[in-house]
Amino acid sequence: MTRALGFAALGTLFTFSMTTLGAATVFLLGQSARTRGQEPMLGFAGGVMTAASVWSLLLPAIAQSAGGRLPAWLPAAAGLVLGAAFLAGLDALLPRLRRQSGDALRRRNMLLFTAITLHNVPEGMAVGLAFALAADGEGLAGAAALALGIGVQNFPEGAAISLPLRQMGESRLSAFLGGTLSGAVEPLFGVLVVLAAAGMHALMPWLLSFAAGAMLYVVVEELVPQSNTRGGVCGFLGGFLVMMILDVALG
Numbered sequence: 409m410t411r412a413l414g415f416a417a418l419g420t421l422f423t424f425s426m427t428t429l430g431a432a433t434v435f436l437l438g439q440s441a442r443t444r445g446q447e448p449m450l451g452f453a454g455g456v457m458t459a460a461s462v463w464s465l466l467l468p469a470i471a472q473s474a475g476g477r478l479p480a481w482l483p484a485a486a487g488l489v490l491g492a493a494f495l496a497g498l499d500a501l502l503p504r505l506r507r508q509s510g511d512a513l514r515r516r517n518m519l520l521f522t523a524i525t526l527h528n529v530p531e532g533m534a535v536g537l538a539f540a541l542a543a544d545g546e547g548l549a550g551a552a553a554l555a556l557g558i559g560v561q562n563f564p565e566g567a568a569i570s571l572p573l574r575q576m577g578e579s580r581l582s583a584f585l586g587g588t589l590s591g592a593v594e595p596l597f598g599v600l601v602v603l604a605a606a607g608m609h610a611l612m613p614w615l616l617s618f619a620a621g622a623m624l625y626v627v628v629e630e631l632v633p634q635s636n637t638r639g640g641v642c643g644f645l646g647g648f649l650v651m652m653i654l655d656v657a658l659g
Contacts, residue, residue, distance in 0.1 A: 412540035412602050419539035419555045420532050420598030424591045426559035427528070430566025431587025434574045447635045448643035449575045453520065453568040454631035455647025457623045460527060463655035464561065465620035469613040483613035484620075491526070491621025495519060499629070516630045517573055517586070523626040524569055525590045527619040529597050530612060531558050536598025537609075561654045562591060568647065572631075 469484040499519060535558055538551035570587030574580060635643060 412543040413599055415539040415543045415551075416536035416598045416602045417595055419535045419551060420595040422555050423531065423535055423559040423562055424594045427562040427566040427591025427594070428588045430563035430568075431570040431584050431591075433567045434570040434580050434583045434587070447637045447640035448646075449571045450631050451635035451640035451643025451645075452647035453572050454627045454635060455644040455649070456564050456568040456651045457523065457527075457627050457631070457647075458644075459648045459651035459655065460561070460565065461620040461623045461627075463652060464531070465527065465616045465623075469616040469620070472616075473613045484617040487614045487617025488621035488624070490614075491618035491623075492625040493621075494618070495523060495622045495625040495629075498522060516634075517576060517578070519626045519630055520572065521569060521586055521590055523619075523623040524565055525593055526622045527565070528562075528591055528593050530615040530619055531562075532594030532597040533601040533612065533615070534558070535594065536601045539598075540602040557654075561651065562594075564647065564650050564654070566591060 466484050466488065469487065470480050473480040473483045499515075535551070535555050538547070538554050542548040542551040566587040568587075569590050570583040573583035573586050578586070632644070635641070
């Protein structure tokens, strides 16, 4: 068990470090870009989250449900609805934050951070399980390939949080910490899933699609309306293409 936990921690720390590197791109953003770059950065975040919802979450959820007792589409559909409902409930708990523009920005930041953090939970669990199973030396190459693929995908996800936060007026350090903390759940849940591995495989399709619903809620509710310009559309398409290529090439 100790060896399995160590391997799980090692694999998920790598994916977490890639999120941190992505968040660090905020330090490259010039002060003059804060106002003119808001729509493209919000659009980029929306594109990354939309592509990740499809290729990293919903399609794997459907694939993992195939051959089970329930129709393959049911866990994905139900989880998506539950995830969107969860974010809608969280949004409803913050009614006062709608009234003032500064507080509205903090509200948007919270929803964005929550959605991508939820997305990182099942990814951390997948990497943790893969490395725990490879602790005896078998399947280590496959576990390493999975960690590499998710780690590379985490880079634009870290940027998808930190860059919009910076554009919304947060300091570079605060924006960096927001992007970094969104990935901190990966090592945590990567280790926890090893301790409770017996019941987690059946829950993975639900967790994946739950995270997808949460992310899509934020994209439609917050990011797309705020990036409704030509630059925002270009940012969305760029983020979508980057994430789609990474998911398909490394998936």
